[in-house]
Amino acid sequence: MATLRYSEFMEWRELDLGNCSVAATLSLVGERWTLLIMREVFAGLHRFDEIADHLGVSRRVLSERLRQLVEVGLLERRSYQEAGQRSRPEYHLTPHAHDLQWVLAALLQYGDTHLGDPAGAPVLLHHSGCGGQVHVELRCSCGHDVPGSEVEPGLGPGAVRVPSEEATLS
Amino acid sequence: MATLRYSEFMEWRELDLGNCSVAATLSLVGERWTLLIMREVFAGLHRFDEIADHLGVSRRVLSERLRQLVEVGLLERRSYQEAGQRSRPEYHLTPHAHDLQWVLAALLQYGDTHLGDPAGAPVLLHHSGCGGQVHVELRCSCGHDVPGSEVEPGLGPGAVRVPSEEATLS
């Protein structure tokens, strides 16, 4: 399956996600190790043992997470063949997965800012076009860069209508 | 404790995080439920039962996560007192926590884009200053808005120096 949309996804996971995109995304990548595995693939590791060894995740969990990630369409299995070896699978990002870059970049930026190694950021993100350094921003439709403290969640068009209950972000 | 910096944090968690800010951040907020609990607090829920009931997290886990979040300085315990009741604790965001808004916003945006409810986004983020709609961007120092597919991780000044090993993002 290529990718799941909300409804299929709900059914597949048998979860009531409370109609929230944050929860929906987390049920794709919110399990232990999943985002770190995605980070490794972003960073250029594509093979089972490479990732297991570098990340220190148990082979059992890696195996399961890779299967899930392929299943939801974030990773794609390809074959590679080293000279004199049989062909083996390799895991690559799908186009969907590139949009997780925002999430990883936000986590990276938070860590650099608040848990930063005094020696400086261990990892920087570069723009492959120009080589410049990339960072994450919250931008308002008014054109301004918005600090996190000035962001307020509100209901959107797809909010669940529950007349009897106070409608809060969920 | 107010907030931990990298080294203290490492010691406290007894983890080798592989010198990566993504992993560091995830060890603060990467456990099951933690980001969803933060989302609830961002959304204006501050009390134990409120969060437990709305989110559907078990009281045991909520109790533990709130304790962790206070410990690492993302939430702050305050007292409130309802008329005719004894004073009870309430959980509020610390200034550090506001910078998690980037992470939550990125998760929200991914979910809206790729797992979106056809009815539209259930939650929108607004700029408290002007009421405009806020979204997350990757911006290059060259001034351009960068798609996720054009972002490449590279080593920064704080990267671990391991001469014998290939140095990859970690």
Add this chain to the structure above:
DNA sequence: AGGCTGAGTTCCGGATGGCAACTCTGCGAT
């Protein structure tokens, strides 16, 4: 046929989580 290698799978004991019931603490009413 036998060995090698990468990619998983299996087994086991310990940690974590869900659910529901229980406790604990002040407050106001009896």
Add this chain to the structure above:
DNA sequence: ATCGCAGAGTTGCCATCCGGAACTCAGCCT
């Protein structure tokens, strides 16, 4: 002063998940 109440956890029990190491499996090469 005692009772009951409500919010905020805590505890017990059971199921699931996880880490680590050993094991299996398939194809390529000798």
